Amino acid sequence: MNKRWLATCGFAAILTAAFFVTGSSAEPNVVTKIADGVWFREGDIKGQGHCNNTIIEMKDYLVVIDANFPSGARAVLADAKKLSPKPVKYVFITHHHGDHDYGSAVWTEAGATTFAYKGVAEELARYEPNRWQDTAKTRKDVGELNRTAPEMPKETFDKSPYILKDSTREIRFYHLGWAHTRGDGFAWLPKERILASGDAGVNGAFNYTADANIGNWPKVMEAALKLNPLHVMPGHGGPGGPEILKGQAAFMTDLVKAVSAEVKAGKKLEELVTMKNGSPTATSITLPAEVKNWVGGSLPTQVADAYREISQKQPNGAIPHK
Known part of the structure; x- marks a missing residue:
């Protein structure tokens, strides 16, 4: 959760x-x-x-x-x-x-x-x-x-x-x-x-x-x-x-597909996600309507996590965090 x-x-x-x-x-x-x-x-x-x-x-x-x-x-x-x-x-x-x-x-x-x-x-x-x-x-x-x-x-x-x-x-x-x-x-x-x-x-x-x-x-x-x-x-x-x-x-x-395309294009995280007080608050990434049931206010955070996982080539959960 x-x-x-x-x-x-x-x-x-x-x-x-x-x-x-x-x-x-x-x-x-x-x-x-x-x-x-x-x-x-x-x-x-x-x-x-x-x-x-x-x-x-x-x-x-x-x-x-x-x-x-x-x-x-x-x-x-x-x-x-x-x-x-x-x-x-x-x-x-x-x-x-x-x-x-x-x-x-x-x-x-x-x-x-x-x-x-x-x-x-x-x-x-x-x-x-x-x-x-x-x-x-x-x-x-x-x-x-x-x-x-x-x-x-x-x-x-x-x-x-x-x-x-x-x-x-x-x-x-x-x-x-x-x-x-x-x-x-x-x-x-x-x-x-x-x-x-x-x-x-x-x-x-x-x-x-x-x-x-x-x-x-x-x-x-x-x-x-x-x-x-x-x-x-x-x-x-x-x-x-x-x-x-x-x-x-x-x-x-x-x-993963959407974020991978941006990483491949050389985009930086701050170009994809708007941060406020250290937390993602908005994203330029959009996902297909077919998965709208799973899209909500946490999408900017999910994009940031996916970006780290893809760019660092390891599971996001394996990257040190609290």
Whole structure:
């Protein structure tokens, strides 16, 4: 998720009461049934910075995709109790960003085990202590935990897929490569053909590229599409189908293509991006209408990140940054 954008958002909004619907559409704080025993909860990104969550029912317990911020974790936990009397046993963290991870301690205190691909733990150690401390100054739900860093996943895996299976359902957890972050994880339900994509696949203008491998991102989407998903549960934005992954790939492809052409033409970054107080505020780069769903106020920052990646010939996330 784009923390540069999140930093400008207010988090004083009161969480509205969740209610349950059946169908493919969703809205913030609403739980949508996707299949028997599988629910999608869209987070209130604008009001509280929350990510989306998927809740999956197993024979004796529930699995939740992403830990959310602490306030989001509490809201999801409350909704899970409305859905089923079964306990949340596992919480899978798709990546290290605060809106997907900082609620981990809430879940473990409730008795759940958090787990992730090993790259998530590595990125947490690399970036998140400082980011946590900065976030704690502006977010009450983070600050009140009185921690100096986010809680690490209780378990990690290094071989993909990692599988949870019982007599009722199978969930496969994949790492398909570096896209949004080095540790990007996906949760795949093969029988139901449901894919939870984290922020590697979002439905809207929510792409945060500071920790990304922008050029490799489309390849990760191609790998996810090979699973042949029918339903895609994005990290942000409403649920949909494989068009989310295709659009995400197209956006990154078009971004790299447009910026590469300018780099090849000898353009300097300041010719492409207008800066104000050290932050990109506007860009001369335009992208095709076909990817407008993913184009928003962060495009100048995405252009700057792509420019650095292309000109320095390494993933933008590998270039030293905070």
